[in-house]
Amino acid sequence: MARGKRPKLNPSGGAKPKQFTRDTATYKFRQRVLKYFATHSIKETLAKMYPGLDPAARETKRKSIYYWRKMSAKVERACISSKTSSMKKLRPVGTATVLPRDT
Helix, strand or coil, X not given: CCCCCCCCCCCCCCCCCCCCXXXXXXXXXXXXXXXXXXXXXXXXXXXXXXXXXXXXXXXXXXXXHHHHHHCHHHHHHHCCCHHHHCCCCCCCCCCCCCCCCCC
């Protein structure tokens, strides 16, 4: 190895391909899960909505469902319009930075 050069992380020299392992649920999907969970147990809900998960991922989804239930008012507000129901994250108005057109 030449002095001053770092070894490459990927043997082929290029960047590693993205794996897309993290996925966030839309508010529409969260609402569907919560409606199902209202009439069924958590085990039935997990089996129906997330089939074939390993135990660690299943536990994470279980915690997510309970969190969504806690925030159900926000989920219901988001699902009022079709525009916000397809979103994955809602931010208050004025949070984003808007650049002027001339830049």
